[in-house]
Amino acid sequence: MGSEPGVLERDAYSFLSQEKFEEAFKLFSKAAKAYRNQNNHEQAALCFASAASCWSKKSGEKTFYNAALSYEEATREAEKSGDFAYASMLYKYAAINYERDGEFLNFSDCFYRSKECYRKFLTYRLIKPSKIHPIVKTSEGRGIKGFLKHLFLWFMLTFSFIIWGHGERPARTFFAGILIIFSSAFLYIFGHLLKDGAVFSPSFFEAFYFSVITFTTVGYGDVTPIGLSQLIAACESFFGLFIIPVFVIGLARKYLRI
Numbered sequence: 001m002g003s004e005p006g007v008l009e010r011d012a013y014s015f016l017s018q019e020k021f022e023e024a025f026k027l028f029s030k031a032a033k034a035y036r037n038q039n040n041h042e043q044a045a046l047c048f049a050s051a052a053s054c055w056s057k058k059s060g061e062k063t064f065y066n067a068a069l070s071y072e073e074a075t076r077e078a079e080k081s082g083d084f085a086y087a088s089m090l091y092k093y094a095a096i097n098y099e100r101d102g103e104f105l106n107f108s109d110c111f112y113r114s115k116e117c118y119r120k121f122l123t124y125r126l127i128k129p130s131k132i133h134p135i136v137k138t139s140e141g142r143g144i145k146g147f148l149k150h151l152f153l154w155f156m157l158t159f160s161f162i163i164w165g166h167g168e169r170p171a172r173t174f175f176a177g178i179l180i181i182f183s184s185a186f187l188y189i190f191g192h193l194l195k196d197g198a199v200f201s202p203s204f205f206e207a208f209y210f211s212v213i214t215f216t217t218v219g220y221g222d223v224t225p226i227g228l229s230q231l232i233a234a235c236e237s238f239f240g241l242f243i244i245p246v247f248v249i250g251l252a253r254k255y256l257r258i
Helices: 005-017 021-037 041-057 063-081 084-100 104-127 143-167 171-190 204-213 226-253
Strands: 192-195 198-200 224-226
Touching: 005 021, 005 041, 021 041, 021 063, 041 063, 041 084, 063 084, 063 104, 084 104, 104 143, 143 171, 143 226, 171 204, 171 226, 192 204, 204 226, 224 226
Parallel strands: none
Antiparallel strands: 192 198, 192 224
């Protein structure tokens, strides 16, 4: 059997057509490593992806785990070649296979990386399309309509990345909430609040107390905002209504798997 990657790949497809999945997996993996040594990352990515699909068609212990490992190898080669859209798809396949084998921490990591690869693809698509080197041709939209679509997706993914790490980093939501509380408290110092019919300029402690009550939408009613503080309070309560449920969902999504 030849040692050239092209020959190995051809023989692997032959085994695959005969449903000899383990033999095909070994040859695809060997061909992928040979392509990688030649810095042919496009073919290496395709061969690793083919090896992963062979494992997915097998049955037995850690079947999907082994497939996921091969998909991860494929993603690294796809990233090196500059095809981040394909890398995103491969990370998603790796995540699915990890989930099937009950490897939820690995699933979480691959799901997060899938979203980040696609966000990187959108960044290059919007700013520097010449950096994109597709391995697999896609029907990504072009023109003004395609630009607006990619801009909207990039904005949504970036917002998701910052607020909760695409659902896999709930600590970010917690710290975002803390930042909003402290920032609002700082702004309240320069405004006025009303308590027991008297208008006063709050100390930082009083402003912090009011900020926490406003963000959590508890609203005891002992202190009320007036003037510009009303606008700050309205914005803070809106963010609180949004961020607290997102934090609870993200926490449950990640840690209930464990």
